[in-house]
Each structure stands twice: as structure tokens, then as C-alpha cells.
Amino acid sequence: MSKAITAKRRPNLFESRIFPIEKIELDGVEESFLRGGRHLFKLLPRAMSGIEQIGVIGWGSQGPAQAQNLRESLEGTGIRVAVGLRAGSESFAEARAAGFSEADGTLGEMFDVIRGSNLAILLISDGAQAQLYKTIFEALRPGATLGLSHGFLLAYLETVGERFPPNVNVIAVCPKGMGPSVRRLYEQGRKVNGAGINTSFAVEQDRDGRATDIALAWSVALGAPYTFKTTLKSEVVSDLFGERAILLGAVHGIVEALYHRYLEEGARPEDAFNRACESLTGPIRQTISRHGLIGIDEHLDAEGRRDFRRAYDSTYGAFKGLMAEIYDEVVSGNEVKSVVMAADRFREFPMTKVDGSPMWKAGAEVRRRRGQIKTDIDGFTAGTFCGAMMAQVDTLVEHGHPYSEIANESIIEAVDSLLPYMHARGVAYMVDNCSTTARLGSRKWGPRFQSMLEQVAFPTLASRESTPDQPPERFLTHPVHEVLHRLSEMRPVIDIAVT
């Protein structure tokens, strides 16, 4: 299937009657974007005119972040932000602790909140969306706007041959980071204007011509440094694919395999962890965040470059086929069906643990001793990680995704939103702060990446002596470096402060 849908990227443009839209050229293809920041909050009432209540439905990964950011950004505008939860949900207490309350009408049963909202933002789990969509569609006011943060529901409706109701707008604003980072960077944005998580938006149905401006307003209110355009279909495919691959699944598999490898080479557990994981979530991540993938090269000596190249070549080759498999599984609808079936099994078989293996004990010890141990950019670890990232980038390029989406779903989300969580408390703190769909995908595909390194990539490594001491030409000259450079100029330099 992969080979058949190889597509050409096309200009990715949009206009707004309210917000100042700019253009950028990414690898020769023009894209529109909106630069965010708090100075735009004054435009929100006009963009959202007619909206009296925004209902934020669900309190999982995105719910708490979006509800609080929207409330704060819209303060004083008269637009009410209300949280809607399943009757009897244990999350009522958390929502109340965050200042939402039944008394002032900002907290209630989900269908009541949907019926009372002009913009209903659906942030319940994908599995619950699949179970409840009919009742949700019935509860929507005619003329209201249905907001999604992810194209999953579209993909699910396709598998069952259903459609969105025709009498509403359907839009999506999709933060390129997990909920806790959407909240955390927004808070940091009070001091550094424009700090936040980048988003993409999509307009699936526009019955009154206002869908684009409502979506842009929602994105600005979430604190997005910049907003670019996609379609629901492109979003759900790149999102499900990306989190199964480098964002969560692949990076987990990579550190487990590297840890085993370094142990087998004779390293002690803490040293193996320091090289396999601490180096990746620490200096490698920071260097990519500040200087792009190409920045890694500048921080390596000749030996480090040889290690980088050996790991890069073998990883890229081994992962490219696995990425093609995951892409096919997502596009075909298999992955959507898997998530829905897993949700049906949760009562009998709850989500399993992801950080039980011995390396995470060594990890806790390394984190405890931070400051006493030196953590450099490990050339082999960096080569494995970059090889995986580039395999993902090329897979998305071959399928015609816009570069704004590719760079965010493959690199920026990893280094600026997710890996800081793994750095702070280990893999489970990253994976299990994400959506149920992402958590399931990471558990499903992570072991495949680990095995692909252990069974295929590492055993085929050429001898060190015959490896050139520079990264491969196709890495050094890849257009993604210029894309990352341009995108990085569109937002403030800020490191997320994970608590």
C-alpha cells in the first residue's frame, strides 16, 4: 500500500478576516500560518462573536489544559468556558479543584454542557467518542460548531460508514504536544509572550463561513506560538502514525534496545542508562530543540561521528520498513479499529505498565545523582535517534504531508513537548500523560522498534574501522534542516519547565 499513495506536497494556504496571516516557504512549497501570542487575545471576541459558551468535554490529557487556557485567555470577554463530564465521573473533583463549578454553570453533565454550547470541544477519549458519537451529534445545537483536537472521530466514522451531522461546523485544533505541556507552556507564556505548543487546524465542515476564524481563535487562546493548516484526514494519519513511531513507541523501543546493547558491551546499569536514555532526553534533545537535527553534528568529535553514522545507517534502514507498516495500518483503518476494540477490553484487561523493565530502576538512580554525573551527547545513541526521526520524516514526505505537519509530528513535538517528561520521571511519565490512543499505540509498537534494533539493525552494523567519520550525505543535505530553522524562527526560544 505504501508505494501506491506516494504523493506530491501542495501549497497549503488559508485566509482570515480577523487575524494577520503570514506565508512561509518550506522546502519549496508555500504554507500560510498564523503567529500567536497574547497580543492577539483582543481579537478573540470578534472571531468568536455569537459564541456565548464553549463546552470543553472530557478531563483526560487535553481537557484540563484546554479548559484552563481558554478560560484564562477569554477572561473578561463574557464568553463562558464550561467543562462537561460523564455523569458520576471521578474527574468532577479535579475540575472543581481547577475552579470549575456547578454553581456558576461552568461544570456539568456532558450532554447538558453540549446542548448549552455554541462551540463544543470534544476531548473525551477516542474509544468513548466511538461509543457515544450518535448521542453527541443529537445533543449539538443546530448551527453550533463541533471542535475536535484530533481526526480520530472522522477516521472512525469512515470505518462504520457514517458522517458528521450536516447542520453544524466541524473544525479541529490539534496541539502538537500532550495536554500537560499545553498547560505548562501556556503558563510560561505569561512571561515569555508566544510560549506554547504549536497547533494545526482543520476545517471539515464550514456552514457559515466562519469556521476558519473560530478555529484560529481557539488556537490563539490555547497559546499556540504558530498555527498551520491541515485536513482532519492528514492530521489523524500523521498523528496516530507519529505517536506510534518516533514520538512515543519508537523512542521507548530505542532506549530499551540501547540499554541492553550497552550492558552487553560491559557497561554498568547506571552507565548504560546514562548513555542510552539520559543522553537522549538531556543534551541530544536540547541540542535538537535549539539547533535542529544538524546541530548534533557540530557537537561530535571524529569517533562520535563514526558512531553516529553506524547507528544512523542501520537504524534508518531497519525502521523504514516498520514505519511503512505502521503508516499502512493507520491509513487502512486497522489502527482505529484496534483502539476501539482495546477500549472494549479495558474492564477485563486494564492498561498495562510500560516502565517495569530493569532499566527504569537504573534510571531513577541516574536522575537522583544528576549534577554528580556527566552526560554527553553519545554518538551511537544520537545516530539511532536521528536515524529513526529521519525514517519518519521521509515516510511522511513520501505520502505528501505538509512540512509544517511533518516537522511538528516528527521532531518538534518530541523535543519540545514529550521528551522533557521522560527526562523528568521516566518513560511512563511521558507515555501515560498522553491520550489513551497514544498510550495503546506506544505499547503496541514500542516493542517492535526494540526488536527491530536487536534482531536486525545492531547485528548488521559494519565494523567501526570501515565507517567514514561523518554523518551520511543524505542526512547532512536533507531539506528538513532548513525547514526546522525557519519554523524555529516563528516562536520564542523557551524550554518547557516540567515539574
Added chain:
Amino acid sequence: MSKAITAKRRPNLFESRIFPIEKIELDGVEESFLRGGRHLFKLLPRAMSGIEQIGVIGWGSQGPAQAQNLRESLEGTGIRVAVGLRAGSESFAEARAAGFSEADGTLGEMFDVIRGSNLAILLISDGAQAQLYKTIFEALRPGATLGLSHGFLLAYLETVGERFPPNVNVIAVCPKGMGPSVRRLYEQGRKVNGAGINTSFAVEQDRDGRATDIALAWSVALGAPYTFKTTLKSEVVSDLFGERAILLGAVHGIVEALYHRYLEEGARPEDAFNRACESLTGPIRQTISRHGLIGIDEHLDAEGRRDFRRAYDSTYGAFKGLMAEIYDEVVSGNEVKSVVMAADRFREFPMTKVDGSPMWKAGAEVRRRRGQIKTDIDGFTAGTFCGAMMAQVDTLVEHGHPYSEIANESIIEAVDSLLPYMHARGVAYMVDNCSTTARLGSRKWGPRFQSMLEQVAFPTLASRESTPDQPPERFLTHPVHEVLHRLSEMRPVIDIAVT
């Protein structure tokens, strides 16, 4: 999905006008079966009357075995066994070396052979069946019998909303072992009457009332010690499920995880391999083959029983949910779609290696030194393996499969057909002698089982001190032990001689 299809097993009966059918009660449910053996070969001409040519299409795992066994069993009857291959196939040379030839009409282009056959046995890969089924159906003679060795084609037709052509019989005879073992044990059957691989048969379409007898004749001619009944749907589900789980995927994941565990406990590589893999494919396998799962208990001392129990409990619990997931993926059609998509990617991404990890180097060394090193039944390894087998058995029981199918797909095929190959030359020699579908499934799910042990089962082990020194009651009293005992009485005791 799992919980919804929990079904009750029902009597599983059939009759024959030619062969002597017996009955057996397995866990309180009656099943018919045909005991095989060379003394029945004289009944083959009557059961196959009207059949002038049997076309065996394909030369993969099953093709060479079935073509040669059929030819030998039907020698002197006048029924011709002809092999049909894709035009230009590299397998023509192998088929000629096995004595089939264009000159005497026993070797030819596949569609020619199908057009010339009254019974066309379709043994090309599942992916090729999905690609070619329309042309194949057109080539079948009206009134002919289409033979399958696996229900995959039915499952595929369901996913695309198609059916078998109405003017032919459709039957299946499904050996519960890979092709090379079907051939090898048949050869051993020249000296030990009844040696062979058990089969199930299914009648999907019976337009002339003769389908059952043709299927039974085919099974007897393959050398099946006994033949039991199933449906194409039950077969494809249990077959795809079983090979993804304990038959190939799970057992691969188990030995990789055990090897890591024993290394981390301080064992040297060869000792770790000896405990993790050699013990399993050697004495554990032999004991189960001769004395059933319960036989393991008799060979353990108190410490071994404690180890067995710790491993059994944690493995069973961790694997039950993963088995439910695999069962859902198979029943939903996802797994069938995955196989078809993988076949479409082969040109760009060929099948990967499964035995590259360091343990298989240690394995080669252990095999080289056989006779000099002692290999006992390792209690922990045995507990892990038996816990996995029982998780699979219970999953199939809960979904209403007949016990004949359950025992064969979960235990007998593993110990009597597959594991001897892993014992002889390592995991790839077992996995890659199986069908493409099985090889893909093993690569897909094996790493999940490995990870489930490393991340979930092993970290939750209770301390040894608090573990009772006997296997769990639910293992000791499980009905599968009596089922295995009864089934073992239905065939000669013979160990496959893998060369």
C-alpha cells in the same frame, strides 16, 4: 470484543460412507474423528472416485510436503498428482528435483494445472491467494473441488465482500504442523504406521454430497494420525491466533525475555541460553509431548515447583490480555488485512531477520556442545511456557472452539511439530519454515510477548519465600490434561527426526 463472543462448545460430529469414524468425549463434549494409517490407503480410490487429477498449487511450506505425500499414498491408483506453479517460478527446479515433470504432465503452469484438475489444492501464500483468487475461481472446472489448507481465503473474501464460486465443492484439510514436518513424519510413517501430523478438515460447500469423504481421503493420504472436524472460520481464527501466540510469536518472545532475565541474574551467555531455550526445546518439550503438561510437575523438586508457580502465575496473568487482543485482531479481519498489506510491501521491504539478537550466537555454541552440558527442566522456564500455553487454551475455550482444535493449535503442534525445529537450529529454522502469514505474525507479535514479560510479568513477581511449592490448583485440575491424554492415545508415540 472478546467478552461478547464467549461461546459454549458444542458436539462436533460427522459421518462418512467410506471411512470408519469413531467418537471421543473431550471435556464432556462429543467429537467425531477418523483415526489414520496406511491400512486405509486402499479406501482412497473409492473416496476419490471420479478424480483423475489432483493439482497441488504452490511450492512453499505445505506444497512440497502435500504433493509428495499425496503422490506416494496414491501410487498405483491411477490418480495423477500434478504440481502447478506460477509461470517462471524458481520453484520449478525444486519440483523437478522431487520427481515432478512437465514431460509426464505432473508439473505445469498453475492455471493450466487448475483447469486440468478435479481437486485443486491451493497452497500458494495467503497474500498471493488474495491477489489471484478471481483468476483461480475462473480456472476451476464446474463440479471440481477446491481444496484449502487454511481458512485464510474465506477470511479475506469476507473483508472484501466476496464469495466462493457456487458451482464447486470447497473443502479444507489443515495439517497442525508446518510443511516440512508433514513430510518428515510421513516418511517416518513408513516404519511406524500412523506417524504424521494431525489435521482438521472443514466442508464449506458440498454441492454433490461427497465433500466430506474427499476431505477425509486427502487427510489420510497426507498421513494424518487422526482427523477431526472444524469450520473454515474456526480454523482460520484458531490458526492465525495460535501461530501469533504460543506456536511461534509467544515462544520466541518468551525465550528472548528469559535469556535477558537469566543474564541479568548473573548467568553467563551459554548458561542463560541453556536455561531459557535449550531446556524448553529439549526436556520440557519432550516431557509435554510424552506425558502432557501435567508431566512437567512430576519432574520438578520443591524449589523447581516454586519457580514454576511464580513464573506461571505472572505469565498467565500478563499474557491473557495480550491473547485477547490478538484474538480480537484476528476475528475483526485486521490481521488478514495486515498480511495482505505486508505482501504488497515485500518488493520494497523484504521479510526481516528474526534471529539476529546475541542469544542465538550463544545458542549455536550450546548446540555445538550438546552431550557435554547438562540440560534439566528449568522450573522458571517451564512455568513461563506452561502459563503461556494455558492462557492460550483458556482464550480458545472461552470462544467456543472444539477441544480437538484447541489442544492441537496450542500444545500438540508446538511440541510435536514446531519446537523440534527450533531445537535443531534456532528460532529462524522454526519460524521461517512456516507460511508467510505465520512468519509475518511471529515477527509482529513476538516482541509484544517479550515486552509483556519484561515490563509486566517479571517485575510483579512475588518473593520466592511466599510462593507455595506446588503449581496452582487451576493448572493441576484443568480439563486439558485429560484431553491431551485421550488425544495422545489416538496416535503412535514417535519423536520427529529433524535433520
